[in-house]
Amino acid sequence: MVEQKEKPRKVASMGLVPYEMALGPxxxxxxxxxxxxxxxxxxxNKCGRVLVPARPFCPRCFEPMEEWVEVAQEGTIVTWSYxxxxxxxxxxxxxxxxxxxxxxxxxxxAMGMSTRIGGFDIKDFDLxxxxxxxxARVKSVWRRNRQGxxxxxxxxxxxE
Amino acid sequence: MQKVGIVEVAQSAGTESSLSLMxxxxxxxxxxxDKVGMKRDEVDTYILxxxxxxxxxxxxxxxxxxxxAGAFMKPASREEGDAITAFVYGCMRIMSGEHDTALVVGLIxxxxxxENDTLTSFVADPFYSRPVGIQETTAAAMQMRLYLQxxxxxxxxxxxxxxxxxxxxxxxxxxxxxxxxxxxxxxxSERICDPLKALECAPKSEGVCAMLLASEEKAKKLTDKPVxxxxxxxxxxxxxxxxxDLLDTQLKTAAASAYKMAGVSDPRKEIDVAEICEPxxxxxxxxxxxxxxxxxxxxxxxxxxxxxQITGALPVNPSGGVLAMNPYVARGLYRVAEGALQxxxxxxxxxxxxxxxxxxxxxxxxxxxxxxxxxxxxx
Numbered sequence: 450m451v452e453q454k455e456k457p458r459k460v461a462s463m464g465l466v467p468y469e470m471a472l473g474p475x476x477x478x479x480x481x482x483x484x485x486x487x488x489x490x491x492x493x494n495k496c497g498r499v500l501v502p503a504r505p506f507c508p509r510c511f512e513p514m515e516e517w518v519e520v521a522q523e524g525t526i527v528t529w530s531y532x533x534x535x536x537x538x539x540x541x542x543x544x545x546x547x548x549x550x551x552x553x554x555x556x557x558x559a560m561g562m563s564t565r566i567g568g569f570d571i572k573d574f575d576l577x578x579x580x581x582x583x584x585a586r587v588k589s590v591w592r593r594n595r596q597g598x599x600x601x602x603x604x605x606x607x608x609e
Numbered sequence: 610m611q612k613v614g615i616v617e618v619a620q621s622a623g624t625e626s627s628l629s630l631m632x633x634x635x636x637x638x639x640x641x642x643d644k645v646g647m648k649r650d651e652v653d654t655y656i657l658x659x660x661x662x663x664x665x666x667x668x669x670x671x672x673x674x675x676x677x678a679g680a681f682m683k684p685a686s687r688e689e690g691d692a693i694t695a696f697v698y699g700c701m702r703i704m705s706g707e708h709d710t711a712l713v714v715g716l717i718x719x720x721x722x723x724e725n726d727t728l729t730s731f732v733a734d735p736f737y738s739r740p741v742g743i744q745e746t747t748a749a750a751m752q753m754r755l756y757l758q759x760x761x762x763x764x765x766x767x768x769x770x771x772x773x774x775x776x777x778x779x780x781x782x783x784x785x786x787x788x789x790x791x792x793x794x795x796x797x798s799e800r801i802c803d804p805l806k807a808l809e810c811a812p813k814s815e816g817v818c819a820m821l822l823a824s825e826e827k828a829k830k831l832t833d834k835p836v837x838x839x840x841x842x843x844x845x846x847x848x849x850x851x852x853x854d855l856l857d858t859q860l861k862t863a864a865a866s867a868y869k870m871a872g873v874s875d876p877r878k879e880i881d882v883a884e885i886c887e888p889x890x891x892x893x894x895x896x897x898x899x900x901x902x903x904x905x906x907x908x909x910x911x912x913x914x915x916x917x918q919i920t921g922a923l924p925v926n927p928s929g930g931v932l933a934m935n936p937y938v939a940r941g942l943y944r945v946a947e948g949a950l951q952x953x954x955x956x957x958x959x960x961x962x963x964x965x966x967x968x969x970x971x972x973x974x975x976x977x978x979x980x981x982x983x984x985x986x987x988x
Contacts, residue, residue: 450632457627459721462666470735500852502737508847528758528855530750531803532742536724539742548747550851559851565741574803583758599740 478517479503483601486591490556492516498557522589523608524553529566529581531574545571551587551605567604580607613700614828614835615986616710616821617644618946623785623814623934625720630667634677634716637819641712642679645821645831649679652821653708656699657685658692658715660938663728666721678714678819692818693941693972693982699822700838711822715939719813725937732976734848746810748976749889750802752855756891757804759856760906764804768795769912770890771808771932777919778929780958783943785814785934795890809890809932816936818943836949839967840873840985842866850976860899860973860981868901871985873967876901880985882951882961883925884944885971887932892978893917893925896971900983919959927951927959941972941982948986 472480475491479502482489490499491514493507499518506513529549535541547566550559566581568590587605595601619637626633642649657678661670675681684702688695692715699711722728729745756762772792778784790808798808821831828835843866844859864876873879883900887893894908902923903911911917917925926932928947931940948968950956970984 450628450636453627464666464668472736476736508852527851528751528755530747530754530805531800532747532750533803534799534801534807537727538723538730539726543742546742548741548743548751550751552851558849583754599737 473505475503475505480597482519484595484597486595488520488522488553488589490518490520492518499555500558501553501556501560520556521554524551524556524560524587526550526566526581526583526585526587527552527559528583531577547571547577547581549581549605564599564602565604566607568606611704611706612825613703613822613838614825614832615838615945615949616823616828616831616835617641618818618820618949619644620783620943620946621815621817622783623812623816623936626718626815630665630716630718630721631673631677633718633815634674634714634817637817638678638712638714641819641821647710647821650682651710652679652683652712653710654699654702654712655680655683655685656688656695656702656711656713658688658695658713658938658942659717660689663731664717664719664722664937674716677716678712680712680714684708689938690980691941691972691974691982692939693945693970693984694843696820696942696945696984697841697982699820700841703822703824709824709827713820713822713942714817715936715942716817717936717939718815719936720815722813725813745888745976746802746805748850749892750805751850752977753804753889753891755855756895760909762891762894762906762909764796765792766894766909766912767809767891768792768806770887770893771795773912773918774887774893774926774930774932777927777959778933781928781933782957783934784929786812786929786932805889811888811931811935814934814936816934816939816943818939818946820942820946820949834953836952837987838984839987840867840869840871841983842868842870843980843982845980846975848976848979853977855977856895858895858899858978858981860896860971860978860983863981863983864900867983867985871987873985876969877903877923879967880923880969881963881965881967882927882948883923883969883971884928884947885925885930885969886940886944886973887926887930888935890932893930896973896978897925900969900971919961924961927956927961941970944970944972945984945986948984952986952988
């Protein structure tokens with residue numbers, strides 16, 4: 450068991466297997482709202498927080514969240530990053546991308562996990578640093594053909 | 610409760626190996642057994658840590674891991690989060706009084722799988738995060754932006770972590786990345802995910818770490834210098850980045866539990882060396898704050914002061930840390946091993962030039978340090 454100097458023989462392996470994951474009633478209703486350009490949250494009757502994306506139960510109080518509310522489509526950027534590199538699965542035509550977390554007005558957490566900022570030439574990094582800032586105001590821009598998934602919001606536009 | 614001692618450790622180096630996972634794992638396990646003079650069937654119990662699907666691709670831990678570690682026909686169990694918990698499970702089996710010896714093994718061959726960011730995108734939920742391309746680096750860059758903004762930490766202070774850790778790694782034979790870099794090199798490296806630069810992100814490495822644990826009585830028979838398990842704390846945060854304050858992680862909770870168990874009241878004075886898990890450079894500064902080495906928002910000043918240098922009062926990552934060696938999943942056990950070697954006085958060229966009585970080992974996994982774990986070791 451000593452290391453070989455020459456490149457070792459390798460066996461290539463690529464796995465492709467299908468899965469089907471249930472969205473469940475809460476997230477189904479949330480994404481059905483997207484088709485009608487609505488962002489829906491759920492409100493906790495115990496702590497009073499409104500969370501987006503909608504949750505089946507309040508993570509903190511651990512009680513069911515059964516009250517639905519439509520929330521604002523404007524908010525502020527909490528933080529962001531400028532993704533400008535490739536790796537397996539991400540090709541040069543897919544970058545750059547501005548990932549961000551956004552706190553919608555009246556909502557008690559930032560928007561889901563992340564979403565994208567756009568609506569101007571984001572390849573121009575100097576322009577990006579002028580426009581995109583922590584605390585900047587943004588507004589949702591919807592796709593014309595909405596499928597009921599997270600990509601229905603085409604991007605978040607900076608409100609100048 | 611039964612005391613637990615670390616008897617012996619062995620590590621493999623991080624560079625690409627021509628050996629198969631089976632051969633690569635066997636070597637450090639055999640090395641530990643030979644150093645102690647034990648046969649595999651004389652070890653009471655085995656705990657392994659590996660991730661056999663995305664970070665291995667073989668998806669068949671049962672086919673290789675147990676045989677490679679000599680763990681079959683034994684009470685054996687496997688952990689997929691981070692190997693630092695495999696270490697703790699091994700300690701607990703001995704503390705229960707059921708077993709006298711435990712062999713803990715963390716194993717991975719990082720060179721065999723695709724980029725970390727391809728793999729960590731599968732750690733993102735499939736409904737909200739994965740469709741927009743979120744993975745560990747994107748998330749870390751957002752955490753860094755907040756850190757710079759809220760506390761006025763500079764990019765230069767973050768870059769200093771890389772210069773320090775890669776400098777230390779030059780003296781660690783098991784480190785993967787061996788190159789001296791300056792702060793300017795780091796600042797001028799590609800802005801792959803602004804504000805993160807390429808040199809501020811950990812590589813992906815090979816890494817097998819094997820460690821023999823024993824009860825107090827047995828440990829004293831097997832080695833002249835056992836290193837004692839003194840404390841442990843861990844905590845898991847919620848998943849969604851939008852639900853968390855990214856600068857207020859569960860590390861504070863994990864550290865508080867570990868300090869309480871070990872009887873540490875002033876970590877800055879009582880800890881002699883810290884091996885912490887910093888897959889992104891700025892995280893070393895943030896984690897130092899949350900470990901109580903300095904006040905909140907003072908991580909930048911801490912590195913400026915030189916305290917965390919290998920010659921400082923509280924050296925952080927004398928091994929080079931995860932920026933120099935990142936065997937995913939096994940990396941937490943490497944932190945414990947390095948802490949133990951420093952206490953034993955057997956760290957070699959990167960041995961600290963002072964008496965080391967208390968060491969801290971930390972690991973983390975998940976986006977922006979979702980899970981945090983802290984181990985305290987004592988002489």
